[in-house]
Amino acid sequence: MATTTLQGGQVGAQVGRSLPRLEAREKVTGRAEYTHTMRLPGMLYAKIFRSTVAHGRIKSIDTSAAKKVPGVFRVVTSEDVRKVIPEPYYGPAFHDQPILAIGKVHYVGEPVAAVLATDPHVAEEAAQLIVAEYEELPAIFDEVEAADNQTLVHEELKPAGTFADLKHLKGRKGTNIALDFKLRRGDVDKAFAEAAQVFEHTFRTQKVLHLALEPYASIADWKESGVTIYSGAQGPSFVRTEIARLLGWPENRVRIKVPYLGGGFGGKLYIKLEALVTALSMIARRPVKVALTMEEQFYTITKHPSTFRIKTGLDKNGRITARKCEVWWNGGAYADIGPRVTQKSGFTASGPYDIDNVWVDSYALYTNLPPAGALRGFGIPQLVWAYESHTDMMARALGQDPIEFRRKNLLREGRPHATGQVLQSCKHEQALDRVVERLNWSKPLDRGTGPVKRGRGVAVAIKAVISPTTSVANIMISGDGSTTLYCGTVDMGQGSDTAMAQMVGEVLNIPAETVKVVPRDTDVTPYDMGTLGSRSLFHMGHAVRLAAEDARAKIKAMMREVGEPEGSNIPLADLFKKKYGMQAGNIVGTGSYKPDYIPPAPETGLTTNVTPFWMSAASGAEVEVDTETGHVKITRLITVVDCGKPVNPKIVETQISGGSLMQLGFTMFEKMHIDAGQVTNASLADYKIPGILDVPVMENEAVAAEQANGPFGAKGVGETATFCVSPAISNAIADACSVRLMELPLNAEAVFRALRAQANKPLADE
């Protein structure tokens, strides 16, 4: 096979190297470009005027004072938007979100008007002078109450048509339920009736947000010939499709360019500011930028708060025979991808256990809160929090060791999961074993003396990746033998560019650091469904592998064509010269990947092929609880994942570490406080995220594994470490001081209240 050492670097095995990130130098010199700091010549800045009520009819919008501010170019409301985009509603699952509010507002913080000016300070000052009057309507905030309520967030449901299984909801009225997913396996009623014991608990999770340090930003430059959008977007292909639909244009007149993302975590998926900047640029006929402040991120997209009622029946030997799961997802005012979270997480709501009789009802609800979407786990961390807390509660009630109880009930490889798909290449059992070993579970724990009590806990989980989705990749080899990769996977910090280059290097036998990965640009980089749900390494990895194999086959064909002997080691540059007589020509390899999938039966949710691969993880925690204050100190946090064979072990390690620390924040202290729909802590001063002093002693590990159908034995790991952190810590708190928390976060106040309630001295409510 031909080799090249154009820029030096290691030739040979590329997959499995802990190669530093390809873009590392740009990032440490401050030269990496992010949308939030980008400028175009002649650009206008837009500032958004937002709703102050959670639900109301817009009676009037007075923009006269704003228009008079010197330097204001234009003040825009939905009336102006509709002149350029007649049906200005967008969204991946439902076309429910207007570019600017039309007729009604549905949450506090919803964009109502925008001010354009060359000076962002002028735009900001003017936006504050806009006055809107509303006829306030009753609002609904709680997801369980929303399921059956007279207060309706939307009069009529408007599914996008992108997803076939949402079509039956078109035009449905009188409901806040955007999607109801159900799974029916066996006969749960009969199994509960025959069970030796039945346990039922209800768990809740709070509203938290991605809080990427680069706030949302987009720039549009609209011309009659086409529009170019610069955006920190995790799914540029989707943005292109959606903008083309809004404009009634073919996709090739819409170009999405994606600079580096200053974090994404699921927030920058699908369509956020892109429709607004496009409309504003059409109106202004100049480039327009919207760059949000940190505060505005709290009104853009969040994680789903949830309520999960879980009921389990056991036989006399402690085997789980039945499980009923009812999950309510608080999707906020616009569906975003909530219906997909509801369905895709619904598949695995019954957990990593072998249960013959399963009933799942999973509901996506509209409420009058800021919208919710995907956040690092696509709903799974909320489910695992509930089912793994529930597992421990049952084990304790039965007087059984929580590890033994889990092992007795675990779903093992080769056995059918609740959906009907047989579990394969899923090392959750091994992950649990490693956590148990690291915790020295068989040895008694020093329980501490005095008011500080010590405890330990574990959790284990699986996730089905979102399916079916498509990735396409192209590889171009130039006349000097240098190699360029075109793929739409967005590197938002997870290291995908580096991993993809390693896979190219592996196939073409060149050093990964010599592969150029082209920045995302839909005019150049081919289709990809989106950088989400830990799908990219598997799906795009396959597309990249196929593209590289295609290029390799073409190199071989060229060698035969020019008369090189089989097994020749001719450098690529010489090969091109031999064929073209000079440094000229290209070899283009292409690859496309879409896994097989069988849609779930509508009435039962059952399918034998719901996912091309399973993700799995286990976590363990040791804690000290100060029973006089409720303060919890995590003394050890262990996370073990199955990511198949790591493509880049160092990057895998940082994904495990980063994922579990992010989930630690969601577990211990992060919470959006909301009063009548208004977020009252919408700033980093009032909303705490993990800092360096919050990092506990951590142990991270990937189990030795190989994903049978993965590219080079690998699969994604972006979310995996988040799954089990919350219940592992909560189970450790319960182990330490026998209090059980049913709601996140597990802050000192919550623990102290529970301790006082346990001592029959409950504190008064706030």
Next chain:
Amino acid sequence: MTRTISFTLNGEPVAAEIKPHHNIVELLQRDFNLMGARESCGQGMCGCCTVLVNGAAVSGCLYLAAFVDGADVRTVESLATGDALSPVQEAFIEAGAFQCGYCTPGFLLMATQLLEAHPDPNDDQIRHYLSGNLCRCAAYPEIVNAVKIAARKRKAAAAAA
């Protein structure tokens, strides 16, 4: 409203027209195309906008441009000498001490200042010194490691000099 200020930027004398409400991040981005100091929280809580003014780290989003008149200003762009990265920059790459990179300039400047004050810092010193910088990717364990690697590199460079 506008006034002219003069200051030293990464070792070079410069001048700029500013308004009273402009902060130093806007000044650096708009007039000097230096994008390493970035606004994030806008409240001085995250450290993404860290800039050194007369040798002391400040939150650029809260630091008015007018205050740097006559001052010595240094940004992340000054850390490398030509193509040669500083020991702290090299160490951040070796340790994998960043993911998205948005907060990295702030950490680099603080880590550089830390090593000037404590050439051989222990874990506690590192953690307390960097506690004003936030990283949502949570590369904190790798950042602590990077500071230790950088300390060794600086010592080795000093011994060789």
